Amino acid sequence: MSSEHMQIGEVAARTELSLRTIRHYEETGLVTPSARSQGGFRLYTETDVARLMVIRRMKPLGFTLDEMRDLLTATDRLDAPDAPDPAERAQLLERVRGYETAAARKIEDLRRQLARAEDFAATLRARTARTADDA
Structure with a gap:
């Protein structure tokens, strides 16, 4: 796994979104993990985190x-x-x-x-x- 990729837990901590919410946004097509690990874990990039932050900022509005x-x-x-x-x-x-x-x-x-x-x-x-x- 490249250091530029993060697993969902780290992304959740950084964005202050729950794992469930991040998965929901994936299911609805708002954010797609950039990659998957060999074990099938979702892997995210800084760009993915930035997308999630846009969503997080729009939601309360x-x-x-x-x-x-x-x-x-x-x-x-x-x-x-x-x-x-x-x-x-x-x-x-x-x-x-x-x-x-x-x-x-x-x-x-x-x-x-x-x-x-x-x-x-x-x-x-x-x-x-x-x-x-x-x-």
Whole structure:
């Protein structure tokens, strides 16, 4: 086994994803191990880890598996050795920009939700402090 390949356990530790989640992403075609050991173990590269990190970052923003696949397909094509022609490149960049815009919008939604949650927690703290003072 080459030192550039990692087994799934190391990838799980590095990405903070469970083995089950990584296998699920493989089953759905989002990430395919770059190789297999002679014993049949999945072997991953830094590129595979980078793909998993993209997925891990998209998930809490509520992107679907299809959206993750679409973004990864677009970025794979942009990074391909046989560069896309200018028209295809422009279309791919527009797709990636669409995800960037969607991510920014989802982040703002999460910030609003977090502010509401913090207000709620502060209300509860104030309430329990008042109750404790009354005792």
